[in-house]
Amino acid sequence: MSQAHPALREPWRSLHRQRQGASFGIWVFLASEVMFFAGALMVFGMLRLQHPAGFLAAARATDIWFGSVNTAVLLTSSLTMAVASQAAEAGLRRLALRCLGITALLGLAFLVVKGFEYRADILGGLVPGPTFRLEEPAAQLFFGFYWALTGVHAVHLTIGIVAVAGLAWRGWRGTLPLASPAFEVTALYWHLVDLVWVFLYPLLYLPGRSG
Amino acid sequence: MSEVAFDPTAPHGVHPPSYLTAGHTLRSWLTTTDHKRIAILYMLALTLFFFIGGIAAALIRLELFTPAGDLLTAEGYNRAFTLHGVIMVWFFLVPSIPVTLGNFLVPLMIGAEDMAFPRLNLLSWYIFMAAGLLAAFTILAGGVETGWTFYTPLATAFANGNVLAAAGAVFVAGFSSIATGVNLIATIHTQRAPGMTWFRLPLFVWGMYTVSIVIVLATPVLAMALLLIMAERGLGLPIFDPAHGGDPLLFQHLFWFYSHPAVYIMILPSFGVISELVTCFARRRIFGYEFMVYAMAWISIVGFLVWGHHMFVSGMSSYASLVFSFLSFVVAVPSAIKVFNWTFTFYRGEIGFAAPMLYAIGFIGLFTVGGLTGLFLASVPVDVHVTDTYFVVAHFHYIMVGGAVSAFYGGLHFWWPKITGRLYPEAWARFAAVLMFFGFAFTFTPMFLMGFLGMPRRYYSYPAEFQIWHVLASAGALLLAFAYLLPMAYLAWSLRWGRRAGDNPWQATGLEWSTTSPPPPHNFATMPRVAEGPYLYHPAETGPQHGQPEPEQKQGDHP
Numbered sequence: 001m002s003q004a005h006p007a008l009r010e011p012w013r014s015l016h017r018q019r020q021g022a023s024f025g026i027w028v029f030l031a032s033e034v035m036f037f038a039g040a041l042m043v044f045g046m047l048r049l050q051h052p053a054g055f056l057a058a059a060r061a062t063d064i065w066f067g068s069v070n071t072a073v074l075l076t077s078s079l080t081m082a083v084a085s086q087a088a089e090a091g092l093r094r095l096a097l098r099c100l101g102i103t104a105l106l107g108l109a110f111l112v113v114k115g116f117e118y119r120a121d122i123l124g125g126l127v128p129g130p131t132f133r134l135e136e137p138a139a140q141l142f143f144g145f146y147w148a149l150t151g152v153h154a155v156h157l158t159i160g161i162v163a164v165a166g167l168a169w170r171g172w173r174g175t176l177p178l179a180s181p182a183f184e185v186t187a188l189y190w191h192l193v194d195l196v197w198v199f200l201y202p203l204l205y206l207p208g209r210s211g
Numbered sequence: 212m213s214e215v216a217f218d219p220t221a222p223h224g225v226h227p228p229s230y231l232t233a234g235h236t237l238r239s240w241l242t243t244t245d246h247k248r249i250a251i252l253y254m255l256a257l258t259l260f261f262f263i264g265g266i267a268a269a270l271i272r273l274e275l276f277t278p279a280g281d282l283l284t285a286e287g288y289n290r291a292f293t294l295h296g297v298i299m300v301w302f303f304l305v306p307s308i309p310v311t312l313g314n315f316l317v318p319l320m321i322g323a324e325d326m327a328f329p330r331l332n333l334l335s336w337y338i339f340m341a342a343g344l345l346a347a348f349t350i351l352a353g354g355v356e357t358g359w360t361f362y363t364p365l366a367t368a369f370a371n372g373n374v375l376a377a378a379g380a381v382f383v384a385g386f387s388s389i390a391t392g393v394n395l396i397a398t399i400h401t402q403r404a405p406g407m408t409w410f411r412l413p414l415f416v417w418g419m420y421t422v423s424i425v426i427v428l429a430t431p432v433l434a435m436a437l438l439l440i441m442a443e444r445g446l447g448l449p450i451f452d453p454a455h456g457g458d459p460l461l462f463q464h465l466f467w468f469y470s471h472p473a474v475y476i477m478i479l480p481s482f483g484v485i486s487e488l489v490t491c492f493a494r495r496r497i498f499g500y501e502f503m504v505y506a507m508a509w510i511s512i513v514g515f516l517v518w519g520h521h522m523f524v525s526g527m528s529s530y531a532s533l534v535f536s537f538l539s540f541v542v543a544v545p546s547a548i549k550v551f552n553w554t555f556t557f558y559r560g561e562i563g564f565a566a567p568m569l570y571a572i573g574f575i576g577l578f579t580v581g582g583l584t585g586l587f588l589a590s591v592p593v594d595v596h597v598t599d600t601y602f603v604v605a606h607f608h609y610i611m612v613g614g615a616v617s618a619f620y621g622g623l624h625f626w627w628p629k630i631t632g633r634l635y636p637e638a639w640a641r642f643a644a645v646l647m648f649f650g651f652a653f654t655f656t657p658m659f660l661m662g663f664l665g666m667p668r669r670y671y672s673y674p675a676e677f678q679i680w681h682v683l684a685s686a687g688a689l690l691l692a693f694a695y696l697l698p699m700a701y702l703a704w705s706l707r708w709g710r711r712a713g714d715n716p717w718q719a720t721g722l723e724w725s726t727t728s729p730p731p732p733h734n735f736a737t738m739p740r741v742a743e744g745p746y747l748y749h750p751a752e753t754g755p756q757h758g759q760p761e762p763e764q765k766q767g768d769h770p
Contacts, residue, residue, distance in 0.1 A: 010244075011324035011402065021327050025397040028427055032389050036431035039468070040439065043450070043461045051456050128449050138456040144448035148439060 007177040015179060022181035026188050033156075037196055040152075044145050044203065047138070054138030056208030061126060061134055062146065066117035067205035070110050071197065077106035078194040081164070085187035088178045093171070096178060100168035103190065107161040114154060146204055153200060156193045164190065229632065229729040244329035245732055247630075250315035252336050256343060257311065258699070260302040263350070265692065267295035272685040280672040288671035289356035290372060296359030301381050302346060304615055305473060306339065308480035309426070310391055312622050313419045315630060317395060319723035319730060320413050322404025322739040327397035335390035338383060345380035349373045358669065360470070361436075363451040363462045367443040375445050378437040385430045385437075392426035395419050404722070406741035410504070413721055413745045414497060417504050418483020421511040425472045425479070429515070433469030436462060460525055467518035475514040477611050478578075479507055481618030482549055485571050488621055489553050490746040491719045492568035493560030497746050498552045506545035506552075513542040523594045532591050539589035546582050550575060565717075566640030570621025573648035574614055581609030584659065599669070602662025605655045613651050620647065620698060627702060628712030632729045635705045640698065647694035653687025720746055 005015045012018035048055045084099035125133030127147070128140040163186045170176035230247045233239070240248060270291040274282045283291060314332065318325055326332045349355060355372035357365050366374050399412070399420045412420075440462065442448045449455040451462045482503075490497050497503060519527060519535030553575055562568070584606040587593045597603060621644075627635050661680035666673060673681070715724040722739050723730075 010329060011318075011327070017401065021397055021401040024400060025328060025331075025393055028393045028396050029389070032393070032427045032431045035428050036435050039432040039435035039465050043439070043465065046461055047456070047458065050458070054456065128455075129447055140449050140455045141452075141457055144443070144450045144452075144455075144457075147446070147448055148442045148450065151442075152438065 005177070005179060007180040019179075019181045019184065022185050023188070026185045030188060030192050033192055033196075037149075037152075037199070040145070040149060041199065041203070044149070047141055047145075048207075051138035051141065054136040055142050057136040058134060058139035058142035058146075059204060059207035060209065061124075061139070062205050063117055063120060064205050064209065066113055066120070067201055070113050070117075071201045073106050073110045073113065074194050074197050077103050077110070078191055080106065081187050081190045085183045088171075088180075088183040091178055093178055096183070097168055097171050100164055100171065104161050104164045104168060107157055107164065110157060111154060111161075114150065149200055149204070153193070153196055156196065160186075160190050160193050228731050229727065230732045231632075231729050233732045242333075244325070244333050246314050246318050246326045246329065246332055247730065249332050249336055250311050251630075253306065253310040253314060253339070256336075256340060257303055257307060260298050260343065260346075261695075264295055264298035264303055265695070267291050267298065268688065269692065271295060272688040274671055275673070275681045276685045278673050278675045278678050278681075283671060285671050286356060289358070289669070290354035292669060293355050293358050293372075293377075294350060297355075297377060297381065298346065300359055300473065301384050302343060304477045304611055305388060306384075306391070307477075307615065307619050308484065308622065309395065309419060309422060310335075310339075312415075312484065312619075312626060313395060313480060314391070316626065316723055317398055317416055317419050318402065319629075319726065319734055320416050320721060321399065321402060321407050322722045322735065322741065323398065323402035324733045324735075325402075326394050327401050328394050331390055332394055335387045335394070338390065339387035342380050342382075342384035342387060345376055345383060349376040349380060352376065360466060361440060362466075363440055363443065363459045364453070367440050367451065375441055378441050382434050382437045382441070385434045388426050388430050392423040392430070395423040396427065399423075404739045404741055407722075408741075410501065411741055411744045413483075414486035414500070414503055414507075415480075415483035417507055418480050418486075421507040422476055422479040425476050425511050425514065429469045429472040429476070432465055433473075436465035436469070439465075460522070460527070463522055463525060464518070467521045468515070471518040471521060472514045474607070474610060475510055477615040479510065481574065481578075481615045482507060484618040484622035484625075485553060485574050487719075487721070488567045488571040488625055489556050490748065491625070491717050492563045492565055492571070493557050494563075494748040495556050495560040495746070496748065498555035498558070499548075500744070500746075502548055503552055506548045509545040510542060513538060513545075517542050517589075520589055520594070523591050524598045529591075536589055536591050540586065543582060543586055543589070546578075550579055550582070564641070566635070566637060566644045567621045567625035569641055569644035570617050570624065570647070573644065573651075574617040574621065577609050577613030577617060577648070577651060581606060581614055584609065597662055599667055600662035601658040601666045601668055604668050605658035605662055608655045608658070613655070616695075617647065617651075620644070623702070624698070625717070626723075627705070628716045629723055629728050629730070631706055631709075632712055633705045633709030634712045634716060635698075635709060636701050639701045643694050643697045643701075646690060646697070650687055650690030650692075650694045654684050654691050655687070657681070657683040657687075720748060 008015050008018060012021065080099045080102045084096050084103060087093075087096035087099060121127065125131050126143055128143050132140050132143070134140075134143075167176065167182060167186055171178065176182065230245050233245070233248075234243070240252065243249065243252075270283065271288070274280070274288055274291070280288070314326070317323075352373050355370065355374055355377040357370050357372070357374060357377075361374070361378060366378070399416060403412075439450045443450045443452065449457055451457045451459050453459065486497055486503060489495075517535060517539045519531055520539045523532050523535075553571075584602070588597065588603065588606060624635060624640055624644075627633070657680040661677050662668075664677070666677045666680070712728050714726065714728050716728075717724070722735075722741070725739065726735050
């Protein structure tokens with residue numbers, strides 16, 4: 001083990017095994033994350049079945065423009081994240097760093113848009129409580145989930161932005177070798193956060209729009 | 212079971228470097244990534260929480276000594292049993308064996324240098340301690356009175372206690388559990404030594420593997436359930452609020468989707484420990500190795516599908532009750548397989564009654580009673596009769612305390628020489644093991660009887676006719692407390708004055724016994740190579756008092 005690679009850590013004996021192991025580990029963690037969101041989505045689905053009219057009316061009150069723009073932003077960020085991960089593996093340092101930077105910026109853009117949307121929601125009386133605007137029964141219930149689910153998603157995204165920015169910073173400083181499994185691991189986490197939004201967008205924004 | 216090349220040049224009589232002497236500063240412990248040191252850190256933390264949970268139990272048993280509510284107020288009693296439940300479930304039983312014995316032994320048993328992600332391992336301890344601080348804050352700020360179940364709308368709208376802090380503590384502790392689970396799964400997949408195939412793994416490793424799957428897939432659901440009640444209580448979002456069309460039953464579904472598998476999180480590691488103890492002290496291969504593995508896998512899968520049996524009286528559809536009842540019987544089958552296989556392992560064995568074996572035998576008895584009374588609760592008509600009575604309390608304590616805690620103490624004694632390099636005093640340990648069995652039975656058997664007679668749980672006063680049972684239970688609890696404290700005393704004593712253990716004081720099989728006691732920082736001098744299945748305590752034909760060759764038995768040792 002004289003030619004130990006700088007990205008190799010204990011207890012791994014080869015970089016190839018380490019990459020496989022790290023990737024396997026994050027997949028197991030993502031299974032856990034899937035169950036985390038599945039719990040809330042199951043409750044949401046049951047309640048939507050019990051209160052179809054109220055949930056459709058409430059979903060119509062969400063701002064589809066903010067939601068759609070954010071969907072596009074986040075899907076694009078997954079593209080740049082995938083490119084960054086592949087570029088790091090291929091040793092293309094500049095491309096990897098550039099794409100990491102764009103990914104983090106797109107993530108930030110999502111949060112900024114979401115912030116404006118939250119502001120509009122608050123001013124528009126969409127916070128459950130005495131000032132709530134909609135009359136339909138169960139509309140408050142829908143918005144309870146709207147705030148909880150988009151909030152939890154935003155927390156996940158914030159963690160993702162910090163992780164991606166950290167990778168870009170350490171890659172730029174040269175303290176993190178491009179062969180480190182951290183790139184792929186972070187990418188897989190980022191894609192999951194994106195995927196959660198792919199579920200939230202049709203569940204929260206699209207119902208009740210076709211009529 | 213393996214050929215480990217020891218360094219023949221090592222001087223005899225000189226203590227080899229061990230993980231304990233690798234660094235002496237506090238800093239060397241708090242920044243360690245050695246799985247063995249992290250196991251010790253966890254052990255210290257868990258001992259503290261075991262004391263806190265135990266003090267709450269003592270308050271409960273003291274209050275129930277007399278029928279009138281005299282020691283605690285009704286509110287104080289509610290807070291005491293909630294504290295007992297929350298601390299014992301999430302800060303002792305759920306992490307207990309995986310984070311201590313599992314952390315210490317899994318890399319040793321599979322011939323690895325360390326866990327797959329050593330820094331994640333350390334991080335999980337810090338997350339656990341953060342959760343512990345939140346729990347301590349909850350206690351100091353006056354506690355919480357919802358019961359460990361956090362049922363809404365009590366937890367979201369009516370409780371006066373620190374629900375947010377308590378739920379937050381459990382939420383954070385969940386991350387620590389998930390990190391440990393991910394780490395164990397990845398370690399067992401990727402760090403096995405050459406020749407250590409899946410069906411040569413010791414059953415303790417299989418227990419850790421199956422429990423990790425349950426931890427990783429069930430804990431996040433509890434996390435979401437707690438997050439939703441925190442959002443409802445803290446932010447006023449109407450998630451489960453019936454006034455807005457919400458449904459409290461959905462919280463119960465989420466809660467039990469975790470909390471029933473949590474019972475398996477507590478018991479699957481015990482299955483692993485008991486398999487190691489029974490084989491070593493009966494000097495026998497395990498009976499039906501492959502079936503033991505399949506039984507654990509079966510439990511970990513079907514265990515996810517039985518949560519509804521906690522909700523038979525909640526107003527759930529009777530068809531759902533029927534299905535959950537059936538599946539609850541189905542999940543009992545593999546547990547029975549395990550009990551039978553342990554018993555058959557004794558057959559023609561050369562049985563020795565060292566303290567770990569006494570704990571193991573006690574486990575088998577108590578677990579069988581706990582399991583069989585579980586079948587009472589799985590059948591809807593009986594469950595309706597005894598729901599929320601002491602019958603239920605007795606049942607789950609038989610599994611979780613009689614089962615899991617007995618196994619934990621048994622495993623701790625068995626591997627104590629490996630962990631510390633010292634032998635514990637055997638006579639005291641045997642006394643403590645027998646005392647624990649009788650103290651336990653003394654405490655919880657009366658609860659079956661009074662529960663069946665109708666004594667409801669979670670009341671601080673009760674009709675005088677139940678007093679005899681409560682006094683018996685409280686007296687038994689005193690014995691039990693002594694049986695828990697005694698090992699702590701002599702184990703601590705043995706750290707300094709215990710006889711030095713050799714590498715393998717039990718002549719046990721298993722890679723962990725092939726290295727020194729205590730093991731060196733990187734576990735093995737050279738990478739072990741494994742050529743045989745586990746538990747080959749003696750080759751076929753040459754077993755003592757065996758007139759004829761042993762029958763061929765599937766040991767998973769396929770060509």
